[in-house]
Amino acid sequence: MFGLGKRDLTLFFIVAAMALFAPFILNPFPTDSGMAQFNAGYPDLMQRFVIFGILAIGFNILFGLTGYLSFGHAAFLGVGSYAAVWMFKLLSMNVIPAILLSMIVSGLFAVVIGYVSLRRSGIYFSILTLAFAQMSYNLAYSVLTPITNGETGLQITLDDPRILGVSATADGGIPVTNLFGLEMRAYETLNIGPWAFQFSVGYYVAAVIMLISFYVAIRIFRSPFGMMLRAIKSNQNRLYYTGLNARPYTLAAFVISGMYAGLAGGLLACMDPLAGAERMQWTASGEVVLMTILGGAGTLIGPVLGAGFIKYFENIFSKINDQVVHGWVSFLPDGLEDLVVALIHPFVGKGWHLTLGLMFMLIVIFLPGGLVEGGQRIARRLRRKPSPDDAKSASTEPAE
């Protein structure tokens, strides 16, 4: 069905089910319980899960398949956001034209950056893309202020033209982003006993687009084009003497990947119509690399898992402060309690980066194939007794 093999189709349906039921899955704890702070099922965060999932899926098409490590993908994210906000300012608050423009602009941007950067491979390629992204970031802050609104960031205002929409709503407010009238921020709350589940329009729009992106990525992975990209990673010399030029293939992969990032950037702007230069900073580029490697580079589902994992840490783990930890260990004697809290302190709250860093190191060292490999190992162990032979054959190829 849909031109997918059986296993890919199963995977697609699992992801679709996860996306559809995310408000339930991510809200396992009753609202008034102490664990409620670990609930991630609120629209704002769920949107971020799927949007960064799109970014990572696109990044994986480049990095996972060709092995070219782009360190400047945040530039496309930022460009996509700016393009979308401009569409909101000039045309209308409908998200469709904004998303289309963000993909087109980031695609064109990727053609230029890719054309130059892909002249080199390996570390030089990474450095070139990083240089371009930092250049974009600094330009957005300084000379491009007329387009980017500099440090303040690009926002929609009451006197924007919006030729197909309205400059201001009837009651004088700034109009909100919508899909043919359906407001992105609208949501319904479903109360079942002590649980409260929120279903937002914005999340489901983003989730549907993520599923489309995921589907396209599966098709690319299984296509002759995807096979060529893996061949490029494997042996460029052989490809060259087989009558194929690697450059157009890598450029196409780079542009597709850049358009995915632009789409993610555009969606971010749809959920919250403002765009700032910090979205293009190198840390943002690094984050998508972490997501992909953490989840499993070169696998289909890995990047989505990695994106969810990192965003969960960033938003939930970072909220555990000392008071919360005190609450957990209050059964201990006073002196010991303080000691335990002091020991845990560097790893939680603002120290979440430390925990994430350690987990990243552990995963890269012990599970080179990322979370996907971890899942495969567990599945194998559950299914039958492990034998040394299949541990080797089923391991995923780590990206360099």
Add this chain to the structure above:
Amino acid sequence: MGILEVKDVNKRFGGLKALSEVNLSVVENTVHAIIGPNGAGKSTLLNCLVGKLIPDTGSVMFDGQSVLGRKPYEINQMGISRVFQTPEIFGDLTVMENMMIPLFAKRDGVFRLHAITSVESERALRERAEQMLDDVNMLDKRHMHSASMSRGDKRRLEMAMCLVQEPRLLLLDEPTAGMARADTNNTIDLLKQIKASRDITMCIIEHDMHVVFSLADRITVLAQGTPLVEDVPERIKGHPKVQEAYLGEHA
């Protein structure tokens, strides 16, 4: 007029004259061997034929067209395939996928974006790949991860990848280098079988005299970047110049 005509080729690396005034004519549908001691310029000559190196002067014509200044992938598209000294295959891919890539290159040219169709749906190409694998006795290994195969199998796969493109000229750079005697004999048999089953011209660079005399129709002896003699194998064996420059070492 041969299918491959090399005329007055010179190539210099700094102070070293790697090739000087090399002339070579490879007749269509023959096996032409190029032999010579280490450093004779055999590999340099081969690299000039496939576009990896550009000669300083002279011309290289394939089927009436110059190959000079063309990129390796363009030269391949003209009908020249190359087997490397150490097998160059796509190690991360399965044997079948390794076979599909040259078939796509042959059908679609240097670049074509097939991003949405699936490899599975290319029935005709898959059948040709399977046929070719069967010809080299590797059909049972088609789902194997190619990096995990033996060197002999990698060599077979590489040849199959070249042959499936139906090249007019197959260049082989020491196809039996580093192989055990049994593997060498297998390779000789394979090459004989390939030659017998289709119209193909082969140009072999080889160290192993056993291989050369089993396969070659004509032999060119290179020494210090210049062709010494070109003749049929029977007369090369006893040629005094060759004895001196090459076989003399072993005698």
